[in-house]
Amino acid sequence: MTTDARFRPARASLSWLACKAGLALAAAGLADWLFFNSHAVGISLPLFxxxxxxxxxxxxxxxxxxxLQLLYGLALVLALAALVENVSWLSLLVAGATLLYLVRLIAGNREPWPAGxxxxxxxxxxxxxxxxxxISRAFRLASRRRRASVSAASLAAWIVPVFLSLVFLGLFDAANPLIHDWLRALDPARIPALISVPRVAFWLAALCLVWPLVHMRRARRRAAPVQSAPPEDLPEVSALLGPPAxxxxxxxxxxxxxIQSGLDAAYLWGGLALPDGLTYAAYAHRGAYALIVTALLAAAFVLAAMRPGGPAEASRRLRPLVLVFVAQNVALVASSILRTALYVEAYGLTQLRLAAFIWMGLVGLGLLLIVVQIIGRKSNAWLLDANxxxxxxxxxxxxxxxxxxxxxxxxxxxxxERDGMGPVLDVGYLASLGPDALPAYAGIAAATGPxxxxxxxxxxxxxxxxAAAHMLDQADWRSWTLRNWRLKRVLDAHPLDEAPAGTAPAAAN
Incomplete structure (x- = not known):
């Protein structure tokens, strides 16, 4: 074996580390430019x-x-589109989880999606x-052949590239005013002012964040598990969840x-008069969320009782009763939605109540998927994937x-719709919703609406x-989002006077 062949692993390890570190430092520098100067996060996040x-x-x-590369790229574009629309914890979760999951897919990992x-x-x-x-592994390999990796020949190989690069840079400095200005801005005296403890910590955090993307590890292949017959239910489980139970x-x-569905059908759907002292809003609000918990417990019972391979799954007498039970739970979810709608009609809509509507819809869809699973004799893995x-x-x-x-x-x-009558408009709650709610009330705020x-x-x-107009006027391009762009158009369409009347009480708050 030649001397160069013996020294090649050490040189390759340092070259590999230098290449990876250069890419990671470039990503950290981009993060510094986009985020460190305390700009509000906007289009900068999907760009990063x-x-x-x-x-x-x-x-x-x-x-x-x-x-598959095209499919993964399309999935990433759709995920980043959510951040372009608006940066929120939800859109960040969607885009970040999509990117991180694609990391493992591109690396060739083929494990089940929950574990992945x-x-x-x-x-x-x-x-x-x-x-x-x-870093430790690269330097450990390099230390075995330190003399070879820092030989005079390797240092001499840098002389010509560095010298000619400086010559070309000087020529470009004389020929291009932009490059001249950039070089003048690189004042060595400014370097100590740019280096600070928070900035160093930010760069270290950025390096650690992007390093798994720079050096992507492929999961080791494990031996395929030996196929065995599914274990039979224990006697205690069979007694608790067997066909008789x-x-x-x-x-x-x-x-x-x-009984519960009949009462709801009579009072909520049929309009039967409630007992004295009990309003429809109180009746609706009292059970809306409790009924959803009931439906979730019922769904868990159905999954446990009708598990594939269980003793109750093959029973023909149980399947109709299970389908009726699931149908009653679907009706229960519909009743919960109606209860919440009646309460909203009486007391107004809030973000929590709107989220409750979405959650109830997902619970109802999950129950319908259980019906499909039972009728189609599909596995629990199918049900998990569908949900x-x-x-x-x-x-x-x-x-x-x-x-x-x-x-x-x-x-x-x-x-x-009530001509300003009826329940009092909670203006304080409207203001607490933030700038995103402003397009809804910009007209009446500017005294141009009915x-x-x-x-x-x-x-x-x-x-x-x-406050929203000032925020948008002071915003950097990094903070741009589609939602803020639409908000700016609304504010331009509903300008305020310089000294609107009636602001003294608001200022006192």
């Missing part, structure tokens, strides 16, 4: 995540076919350990649920929904409108 995706592909081998997603979400936290381990449970449960798809699609669509605007618009519309508010209430909304 897109750069991280490009870094992932450039620094690692892609182990998937071209067709869990491991992917842990990637941002393993960066420091991986970075320290990779399930039959008795379904008979009792169906009877109890029939996961429904949840992911719902969360993605929610990234584009402006919930504060929906809440404010609903409350204002109902207030205006049914003008009293002076102090309009002044409170005008204060929120002025």
């Amino acid at each position: 995540l897109a750069a991280c995706a490009g870094l992932l592909v450039a620094a690692n081998p892609v182990r998937v076919p071209a067709r 997603l869990a491991r992917s979400l842990g990637l941002p936290f393993v960066g420091p350990l991986r970075l320290a381990r990779d 399930v039959m008795r449970s379904l008979v009792l449960f169906n009877a109890l649920f029939a 996961a798809i429904a949840l992911a699609a719902t969360l993605y669509l929610c990234c584009f929904a402006n919930f504060p605007y929906i809440v404010a618009r609903y409350n204002l519309a109902h207030w205006q 049914h003008p508010l009293p002076g102090w209430q309009r002044g409170l909304l005008q204060r929120e409108q002025r």
Whole structure:
């Protein structure tokens, strides 16, 4: 073996580390430019995540076919579109989880998606350990042949590239005014002012965050598990959830649920008069959330009782009772939705109540999927996948929904339908919804809409409108989002006077 062949691993290890470190430092520098100067996060976040995706592909081998590469790229574009619309914790969760999960898919990992997603979400936290381990390994390999890796020949190989690069840079400095200005801005005296403890900590955090993308590890292949017959239920489990126990449970449960459904059908759907002292709003509010918990417990019972391969799953007498029970739970969810709708009609809509509507819809869809599973004799894995798809699609669509605007618009519309009469409009709650709700009330805040508010209430909304306008005027391009762009157009269409009347009480708050 030649001397050069013996020294090649040491040189390769340092070259590998230098290449990876250069890419990671470039990503950290981009993060510094986009985020460190305390700019509000906006278009800068999807730009950075897109750069991280490009870094992932450039620094690692892609182990998937071209067709899947296009599919993964489309999934990432759709996820980043949620951040372009609006930066929120939900859109960040959707885009970040999509990017991290694609990391494992591109690396060739083919584990079941629940385990793969869990491991992917842990990637941002393993960066420091991986970075320290990779640096230690590279220098450990290099230390074995330190003399060869720092030989005079290797240092001499840098003389010509560095010298000619400086010559070309000097020529470009003389020929291009932009390059001249950039070089003048690189004042060495400014370097100490740019270096600070927070900035160094930010760069270290950014390096640890992007390092798992720079050095993507492929999961080791494990031996395929030996296929064995599914274990039989223990005697205790068979006694608790066997055909006799399930039959008795379904008979009792169906009877109890029939009573509850009958009362709701009479009072909520049929309009039967309630007892004295009990309003429809109180009746509706009292059981809306409790009935959803009941439906979830019932669904858990059905899954446990009718588990594939269980003793009750093949019983022909139990299947009709199970389907009736699930149907009653679907009716229970519909009753919960109606209860919440009646309460909203009486007391107004809030973001929590709107989220409850979405959650109830998901619970109802999950119950319908259980029916499909039972009729089609599908596995629990199919049910898990179907519910996961429904949840992911719902969360993605929610990234584009402006919930504060929906809440404010609903409350204002109902207030205006009553010609300003009826339940008092909670102007304080409208103002607390933030700038996203402003398009709903910009007209009445500027006294251009029907049914003008009293002076102090309009002044409170005008204060929120002025704060939003100031925020948008002072915002950097990094803070741009589609939602803020639409908000700016609304504010331009509903300008406020310089000294609106009735702002004194609002200022006192």
